[in-house]
Amino acid sequence: MKLYIKNMVCDRCKMAVSDVFERLNLKTKAVTLGEVELEEKALGDEQYQSVKQTLESLGFELLEDKRKMLVAQIKGAVVGLVHYTKEPLKVNLSDFLANKLNTDYSSLSSVFSAEEKNTIEHYYIQQKIERVKELLSYGELTLSEIAFQLNYSSVAHLSAQFKKETGLTPSQFKQDLKRKTLDKV
Template sequence: MKLYIKHMVGQKCKDKVNETLINLGMPYVCVDLGMIETPEDINLVQKNILKGKLQDLGFDLLDSKKHILIENIKSAVIQMVHQYGGQHKEKHSDYLSRNLGYDYTYMSNTFSQQKKMTLQQFIILQKVEKIKELLLYDELNLAEIAVKLNYSSVAHLSNQFKKNTGFSPSDYKKMNLKRKENLENL
C-alpha cells in the first residue's frame, strides 16, 4: 500500500518518518519523498494514529487524488532540480510526464488550481533555490551553474534570479560572504 505525505522535502524528513514508523511498530517497505510504502494495507485505526503522529511532525497524510498528484509533482520537481541538477537534458514537461505518467497540461492545470501558482513558477522557484545553494558553495561560476541547471545563457539565469530574489547573483553572493565574515568575527 502506498501512503502519500505532504511537506516532505528532504532526507531529514524521510528520517523522521522512518523513526515514527519504527516507534509505531508499523512495517514498511520504503520511505521516499512524499510517500510511504507498506507491505500490506493498514486499517483505519492505524492510519489515524499515523496521521496524528505525522501531523505532530508537521506533515499531512493525503487522501485526495489531486493532493497526491500535487505532492508527487512537487517531489519530482525537487528531485529533478536539486538531486539531478543538469544531469538530464530533457524538457521539464517531458521529464514530469515520463516520471509521473500524466499529460503535462493536466498536471500543470491541476497544480495551478491547487497551489495558486503555475507549475512553471514552482520549477523556477526551485531552480532559484538551487542557484542560491550553488552560489554559497562557491564551487561553480555562473556559466557552470547555467549549464548545470539547463539555462540557455548566463543572462537568462541572472534575469530569472534577480526577478525572484531582487538581487543579481553576484550581489547575492557578496551579501552572503559579508554575512559569513560577520558571523565569523562574533
C-alpha cells in the same frame, strides 16, 4: 499501500518519515520525496490516526485528497529533479513529469495550477532559484558552473531569472545570503 505526504522535500525529511513508520512498527518498501510505500495492504483506523498525528507533530501532512496527492507527487518529482539529480534533463519538463507520473501533462498542469495558484513551470523555476541560492552560499562553484549544472542556456539567463524571482542579482544575494526551506517555496 502508498501514502502521500506533504512537505516531505529533502533527504532529512525522508529519514524523519522513515523513523515515524519504524517507531510505529510499520514496514516500508520505499520512502521517496512525498511518498511512502508500505508493505501492508491497508492500515487500521487506529494505525492511520497514529501515523497522521505523528507526521503532523513533525510538520508533515498525510494527504487524503487525490488532487493534493497528485500535487505532492509533482512537487516531489520537481524537487528531486532540481536538488538531487546530477544529470541534465534530456527532455522538456512536461514530458519528464508526464512520463514519471504516467499522466498527461495537461491534466497535471490543470490540477497543480488549481491547487497551488501557481504553474508547474514557475514552481520549477522557483526550485531552481533556491538551488542556485544554495550553491552560491557554499561558494564552491562559479556562476558559470552553476548555470551549466542547472541546465541554463547562459549565465545571463540564470542572472535574469534570479533577479526576476528574488529582486537581487546573484552577486547581491551572495552578500546577503537569505534562503528559504524547500517546503516554503
